[in-house]
Each structure stands twice: as C-alpha cells, then as structure tokens.
Amino acid sequence: MTQSMRWWTVVACAVTVAVAAGAAGPPAAGAPARDVLRLSVRTTVVGLDPKFETASTVGFINSNVLESLVTTDFDGKTILPQLATEWRAETGSSWVFRLRPNVRFHDGTPFNAQAVKFSLERMADAESVHRGDFAWLQSVEVVDPLTVRIRSKFPYAPMLSALAFYQPYIVSPTAVQQMGTQFGQKPVGTGPFKYESHVPRQRTIMVRNDDYWGPKAKVSRAEWIIVVEENARLAALLSGELDILTIIEPSIMQALATRPQFAVLRGPDDLVDRVGFNARKRPFDDVRVRRALIHGVNRMQMIATIFGGVGVAYDPPLAPGIWGYDPQTMGRLSYPYDPNKARALLAEAGFPNGFRTTFTIINRPDHRQIGEVIQADLKQIGVEVALRALDFATVSQSTRQGEHDMYIIGTYGVGDPDRVLPEFESANFNVRNRNFWADPEVDRLILAQRQELDTQKRLALVRQAAAKIREAAPEFALRWRRAVLAINKDVVGYRVHPQKWYVRDTSVGR
Amino acid sequence: MNRRGGLWRRFLRHRSAAAGLVVIAALAVVAALAPWLAPHPPDVQNLPGRLAPPGTPGHPLGTDELGRDILSRLLYGARISLVIGIIVVAVAVGVGVPAGALAGYNPRYDGVIMRAVDLMLSFPGILLALVIIAVLGPGLGNTMLAVGIFSVPVFVRITRASILSVRELEYVQAARAAGARDGRILFRHMLPNCLAPLLVQATFRVATSILTAASLSFIGLGAQPPTPEWGAMLATGRVNLYIAPHVTLYPGLAIFITVLAFNLLGDGLRDVLDPRLRAAH
Numbered sequence: 001m002t003q004s005m006r007w008w009t010v011v012a013c014a015v016t017v018a019v020a021a022g023a024a025g026p027p028a029a030g031a032p033a034r035d036v037l038r039l040s041v042r043t044t045v046v047g048l049d050p051k052f053e054t055a056s057t058v059g060f061i062n063s064n065v066l067e068s069l070v071t072t073d074f075d076g077k078t079i080l081p082q083l084a085t086e087w088r089a090e091t092g093s094s095w096v097f098r099l100r101p102n103v104r105f106h107d108g109t110p111f112n113a114q115a116v117k118f119s120l121e122r123m124a125d126a127e128s129v130h131r132g133d134f135a136w137l138q139s140v141e142v143v144d145p146l147t148v149r150i151r152s153k154f155p156y157a158p159m160l161s162a163l164a165f166y167q168p169y170i171v172s173p174t175a176v177q178q179m180g181t182q183f184g185q186k187p188v189g190t191g192p193f194k195y196e197s198h199v200p201r202q203r204t205i206m207v208r209n210d211d212y213w214g215p216k217a218k219v220s221r222a223e224w225i226i227v228v229e230e231n232a233r234l235a236a237l238l239s240g241e242l243d244i245l246t247i248i249e250p251s252i253m254q255a256l257a258t259r260p261q262f263a264v265l266r267g268p269d270d271l272v273d274r275v276g277f278n279a280r281k282r283p284f285d286d287v288r289v290r291r292a293l294i295h296g297v298n299r300m301q302m303i304a305t306i307f308g309g310v311g312v313a314y315d316p317p318l319a320p321g322i323w324g325y326d327p328q329t330m331g332r333l334s335y336p337y338d339p340n341k342a343r344a345l346l347a348e349a350g351f352p353n354g355f356r357t358t359f360t361i362i363n364r365p366d367h368r369q370i371g372e373v374i375q376a377d378l379k380q381i382g383v384e385v386a387l388r389a390l391d392f393a394t395v396s397q398s399t400r401q402g403e404h405d406m407y408i409i410g411t412y413g414v415g416d417p418d419r420v421l422p423e424f425e426s427a428n429f430n431v432r433n434r435n436f437w438a439d440p441e442v443d444r445l446i447l448a449q450r451q452e453l454d455t456q457k458r459l460a461l462v463r464q465a466a467a468k469i470r471e472a473a474p475e476f477a478l479r480w481r482r483a484v485l486a487i488n489k490d491v492v493g494y495r496v497h498p499q500k501w502y503v504r505d506t507s508v509g510r
Numbered sequence: 511m512n513r514r515g516g517l518w519r520r521f522l523r524h525r526s527a528a529a530g531l532v533v534i535a536a537l538a539v540v541a542a543l544a545p546w547l548a549p550h551p552p553d554v555q556n557l558p559g560r561l562a563p564p565g566t567p568g569h570p571l572g573t574d575e576l577g578r579d580i581l582s583r584l585l586y587g588a589r590i591s592l593v594i595g596i597i598v599v600a601v602a603v604g605v606g607v608p609a610g611a612l613a614g615y616n617p618r619y620d621g622v623i624m625r626a627v628d629l630m631l632s633f634p635g636i637l638l639a640l641v642i643i644a645v646l647g648p649g650l651g652n653t654m655l656a657v658g659i660f661s662v663p664v665f666v667r668i669t670r671a672s673i674l675s676v677r678e679l680e681y682v683q684a685a686r687a688a689g690a691r692d693g694r695i696l697f698r699h700m701l702p703n704c705l706a707p708l709l710v711q712a713t714f715r716v717a718t719s720i721l722t723a724a725s726l727s728f729i730g731l732g733a734q735p736p737t738p739e740w741g742a743m744l745a746t747g748r749v750n751l752y753i754a755p756h757v758t759l760y761p762g763l764a765i766f767i768t769v770l771a772f773n774l775l776g777d778g779l780r781d782v783l784d785p786r787l788r789a790a791h
Binding site for chain 2: 231234251252254301302306365366368369372389
C-alpha cells in the first residue's frame with residue numbers, strides 16, 4: 001500500500017516536471033518584439049582586424065561595422081556603391097572614386113579621402129596578411145577630401161570586384177593609431193553597427209550606430225555567439241537562445257523540417273568544394289588518368305545524399321556564381337559519372353588494373369565523409385585510395401609544397417573570375433596553384449583577361465581560358481555550395497548574401 | 511590441483527565476475543565469427559539508404575551516414591577492439607614486467623628504471639599517446655603502440671613491488687643456497703608468485719586500452735576510414751545525433767558493455783586472488 005503510494009508520488013512529480021519543462025521549452029510563436037538579435041557562428045573568431053585575419057567569418061561579421069568603397073548585391077556579382085558614390089576609369093590602370101559626403105566613423109573621425117588612402121595602403125603593406133591580394137595596388141592619391149585616385153601597377157580589370165570583397169574595409173585612421181594592437185578587438189568603421197565588446201573564441205557584441213548615414217539598423221544589439229558543436233547549436237536554436245544559425249549542415253535542415261517555428265534560408269554561396277590532382281606526379285601527369293578519376297566519382301549521388309541536396313556540380317574553373325559562367329556551353333558536366341568509361345580510360349593510359357594513391361583531407365567529419373565516399377567510388381574503377389587526414393595548417397603547407405596526390409580544397413564561388421583563375425597560373429606554383437598544372441596558352445589568356453577593360457573582349461578571353469582548363473581537367477568540383485541558414489521564424493527581414501552577413505534590416509518578433 | 515579448483519569455484523560464485531567473463535567470451539566468439547555472422551560487408555556503402563532507422567529490413571540496427579550496415583560494422587569492430595586491448599596489454603606486459611622484475615631484483619638497475627618510469631608518469635597518459643601519434647603519424651598500429659607505451663609504467667611498478675615483497679623470503683634464499691642462477695630464481699621461482707596482481711591489472715588495462723584507443727579514433731587519430739572502429743563510428747555519427755541517434759547509440763553501447771565486462775572480470779579476479787580479501791569472506 002505505502003509502496004504503491006510512493007510510486008504514484010514519483011510518477012506525479014515526473015509528469016509535473018515534464019509538463020513544466022515542455023511549457024518553458026520552445027518559445028511561443030508571435031513573441032513580443034525583441035531588440036536583440038542572436039546569431040551563432042561556427043568558426044572560432046580570435047581577432048577582428050581585417051588586416052590580420054584570413055577567416056571569412058571575420059569578414060562576414062565585420063560587414064555590419066566596417067564598409068568598403070563598393071560592395072556587391074545579393075548575387076555576389078553586381079557592384080553597388082557603398083562609401084563611394086560614383087567612379088570611373090581614367091585609363092586601364094587609374095580609377096577615380098567620388099566619396100560619400102558627411103560620413104563619420106564611430107569615433108567621430110570624419111570619413112574622407114585620407115582615410116581611404118590609409119586603409120587601402122594598410123591592407124597592402126608588408127605586415128598585411130592580404131598583401132598578395134593587393135599586389136596590383138600602385139598608389140592611392142588624395143585628389144581632394146572627397147575624391148581619390150587608385151592606380152594599379154598594370155591595367156587591372158577586376159579592381160572593383162577586389163574593392164568590394166570583405167577585406168578592403170575603410171577603417172578610422174585615428175582609431176588605428178590610438179588603439180594600436182587593441183584595434184583588432186574593436187575595429188572602428190562607418191557601418192550601421194559599432195562594436196561594443198569582443199571576447200575571443202566566445203562572442204562578439206555590436207550595438208546600433210544611431211548616427212549611421214543610411215537607413216538605421218532595426219535592432220539595437222546583435223550578438224554573435226561562437227558555438228562549434230553542431231548539436232549544441234541546434235539545441236540553442238530550438239530553445240530560443242539563438243535566432244539565426246549561420247551555415248548549417250544537412251542534418252540540421254532535416255531536423256528542422258518537421259518544426260514549423262523554424263525555417264531554412266538559402267542563397268548563393270561564395271564557396272565551392274573541389275578535388276584537385278597533383279599533375280606534377282605520376283600518374284596524374286596523364287590527362288586520361290585525371291579524366292578517368294572524374295568519371296569515376298558519382299557527384300550527383302553525393303549531392304543528393306550526404307550534401308542534403310545542397311549545391312550543384314560544375315566544371316572548374318567557373319562556378320555558376322562567377323562572372324563569365326555560361327549555362328549554354330558550361331551547363332553540362334564534361335566528365336559525368338561513368339565507371340565504364342573511367343575503366344576504359346585507365347586501361348588506355350596503361351593502368352588496366354588501376355593503381356594506389358592517396359587523398360589528402362582535413363581531419364574533420366565532413367571531409368572524412370567525402371573522403372570515404374570518393375574512396376568507395378574509385379575502388380569500383382580499381383583505384384585504391386588511402387585517406388591522409390591532417391590538420392588544416394598541415395594540409396595547407398603540404399599541398400603548397402606539392403607533397404600530395406589528390407587533395408580537397410574550398411575556394412570561391414561568386415564574383416570576378418580573377419578570384420579563381422590565379423589557381424591555374426604557372427607563376428602561382430607553391431602558392432595558389434596546388435594542382436601544379438599549367439599551360440603557356442592559359443597563362444597568356446589569364447594575363448590578357450586581367451588587363452582587358454572591354455567587357456565583351458574580356459568575357460571571350462575568360463571563356464577561352466575556362467575551356468582549356470576544362471579540357472585538361474587538373475581538378476573537379478564536387479559542388480558549388482548554397483549558403484544555407486536556419487532561422488527562427490520570429491526573425492524578419494534577413495537576406496542571404498554570399499559574402500556579407502548584413503543584419504541592418506533584420507528584426508525579431510513583430 | 512585442489513587449490514586451483516577452489517579458485518575456480520570461488521570465481522564462479524562471484525556473480526559479476528562470471529557475468530563479465532561470459533560477455534567477454536561472447537565478444538570473442540562474435541569477433542572470431544564476424545565474417546559469417548555479419549549480414550553485410552562492413553564497408554559497402556549505399557548512399558540512397560543512409561541513416562535508415564533500426565528495424566529496417568536487412569538492417570536490424572539501421573545504417574550509418576553512408577548507408578553501411580551498423581550491425582555488421584559493430585561485429586567487425588569487436589575484432590578491432592579486442593585485438594587493440596590484447597596487443598596493447600601484450601606490449602605493456604612484455605616491456606613492463608621484465609623491467610619491473612629487474613628493478614626489484616637488482617638494486618643496481620632500480621634507480622635508472624624507476625626514474626624513467628617516473629618521467630613517463632609525469633605526463634597525463636592520453637597526452638603522452640597524443641605526442642607519440644603526432645610523431646609517428648595517425649593510424650591504428652601507431653595508436654596501439656602509443657597506448658601500449660603509456661601502459662608500461664603501471665606494470666613496471668606492480669612487478670617491482672611484488673618482487674621486492676618476496677625477495678627476502680626463505681624459499682628465495684633456499685634457491686640461491688642451492689646454487690640456482692639469478693635468471694632461474696627470478697623467472698622460475700619469484701615471478702610466478704607475483705602473477706596475481708599482474709593478472710588483475712592486465713584485465714583492467716584491457717578495458718582502459720579499448721577506451722583510450724576509441725577516444726583517439728574519436729578525435730580522428732586512431733583507426734582511419736573506412737575501418738569500422740567503435741570510437742570512429744561514434745565520431746561520425748555525432749553529426750547526425752538529432753536525426754539519427756542510433757548511429758551513435760550502438761557503438762557507444764558496444765564500448766560501454768565491453769569495458770564494463772573487463773572491469774567486472776578484473777574486480778572478480780582481484781577478490782578471488784587477493785589472500786587478504788579471501789580471509790575476510
């Protein structure tokens with residue numbers, strides 16, 4: 001009797017707790033408007049100074065606080081004015097920019113031509129980690145307080161695209177001089193938000209800039225919280241602790257599919273997943289072997305399954321988001337999945353029984369998964385692949401030295417073609433060219449398109465170079481990604497941009 | 511003979527130890543017969559059928575993120591884990607017992623050997639293993655070597671302590687007086703009397719080694735894909751924890767049960783073999 005009474009008490013308690021937890025759990029739909037937006041970031045952020053940081057996440061977060069002369073539209077291609085209002089090319093290597101008047105940095109310093117000169121020269125100086133990307137920069141001249149002239153060392157067609165990227169932000173010269181090394185903790189710019197605090201590896205907090213020159217931000221505060229573990233991020237979104245998850249894995253998409261309070265947003269992404277061959281090593285010096293291996297990988301099935309249907313396969317160098325891509329001629333894969341053709345090509349190249357090789361990947365669950373699928377696919381055509389899983393820094397170093405056979409790397413998926421073409425130039429061996437494949441004619445075409453200001457002529461040059469690279473197949477693309485984000489449906493007005501995480505027009509609740 | 515029979519009976523009466531032994535025996539059988547028991551080859555992928563839930567026809571425990579049969583991978587994984595446990599302990603015993611015996615028997619070597627052991631013990635075990643793998647490179651072989659090396663000090667210490675405790679006993683002096691050489695005294699007369707604590711420790715150590723090797727595989731330094739190692743299976747399943755918990759659950763359970771079984775066996779062996787505990791019963 002007493003025993004069963006005790007049991008009932010326990011059960012009743014458990015039910016009460018469960019009900020209470022359930023009620024407190026998911027946030028009620030239509031919650032009152034909140035003035036704070038909380039976003040989760042997956043990559044560890046240490047510093048924020050664009051001069052010293054290479055992580056794209058830093059550039060994405062900075063896009064709310066720092067601005068550049070020009071930016072891109074949500075397609076990542078169309079150039080739009082930002083701190084410059086108009087511009088024109090005087091010659092192929094000299095451009096004049098008219099600056100936006102009456103703009104002030106967050107510390108009160110006026111924005112002017114001097115600040116532009118200071119910021120751009122800072123990005124190109126010997127200490128800058130991006131100096132290679134600004135090797136074209138000859139000089140920045142102050143014409144008058146609201147006009148600058150930017151000269152390149154040679155005619156440089158992609159200049160606007162280079163200025164619109166998330167590195168050449170214009171920062172307050174006074175703040176840089178006063179804060180010294182502390183500038184990286186709280187960069188000062190002209191954007192709709194200003195930094196309030198930053199805890200490396202944990203969170204970055206920004207507040208609305210009430211003196212912004214354009215439309216003011218909708219929320220007064222945006223908090224960027226670093227949560228690396230995918231399940232922890234999902235749990236935080238479900239419990240209402242986070243409003244937006246930037247960049248999500250297919251597993252999260254699937255978990256959210258049955259939960260109406262949450263939505264998945266998609267847009268073009270600036271990222272592609274590519275697999276390259278070391279064309280300097282046998283047997284990858286033979287184009288038939290390279291083509292055979294591409295025919296041997298079932299990319300469509302990979303996209304449909306492990307990538308959760310996100311992304312499209314394409315032939316390098318031009319992803320569909322890059323200027324110059326032509327759906328007419330590039331829409332069909334040159335080397336589609338065809339194991340029989342793959343085996344025939346291998347036999348023709350003198351490997352009727354296949355061969356053994358290695359595949360260098362980063363020691364991360366997503367890369368290991370890709371590696372295992374490619375390993376299984378290539379086994380079908382007789383090629384035995386051993387995975388070589390290393391940390392990111394070692395992969396970067398080792399592929400630059402050319403120690404690898406096959407490797408996987410992520411590069412750009414939108415914008416100007418000159419963001420990816422350097423990977424196919426002989427001048428970039430041991431730097432950006434990790435396929436160690438080059439061709440004198442392709443070298444010439446790439447250089448010519450870089451210096452050609454006539455859009456139509458440049459387009460023709462880009463496509464000629466692309467056709468030659470497709471034919472030689474020094475690498476293949478698994479997919480051009482789509483940017484996929486998860487949001488709580490209480491979040492209103494967020495739009496996916498491939499290179500910026502703009503939250504100015506985003507609000508929470510109604 | 512009679513004494514041994516007594517031990518065996520006492521062991522069987524020790525229920526948890528017997529249960530541990532039964533589980534280990536079952537695992538050994540499963541591991542040996544994996545190719546015949548497994549419904550599928552362990553690394554054949556079927557991407558369209560990935561993350562199938564348990565109970566799917568043909569896949570009683572479901573499939574993983576690449577559509578591989580989880581039951582088959584677990585069965586083959588049992589082989590890997592048992593082999594890891596045994597090889598690691600063999601390495602540790604093979605190096606640790608002779609070194610410890612030497613240190614305990616001959617004071618001339620005592621200082622050198624024990625300082626070397628102290629040096630190794632000054633690193634946390636897993637850190638030492640990480641350092642060794644960083645030098646040798648990731649892989650199952652190097653993992654076993656690394657875990658084996660960090661298990662050596664325990665065996666050195668136990669052997670030395672046991673040898674010290676019997677060194678001055680009459681039967682050793684009698685053997686010496688009878689003209690036996692050092693090697694014969696040490697290995698024929700002294701070591702057999704030190705076996706009990708070593709056996710207990712070796713059993714525990716199998717459990718620890720399986721767990722450590724699984725941890726190293728979990729962080730990607732141990733078994734390399736597509737090896738069906740339990741720790742590596744746990745790591746890849748983690749990404750899909752929300753939508754397919756079974757991919758993580760079963761390898762986790764397999765590690766848990768195996769480690770528990772070896773620990774129960776070790777506990778039982780200690781209870782049965784330790785003369786002081788025996789008196790208390």
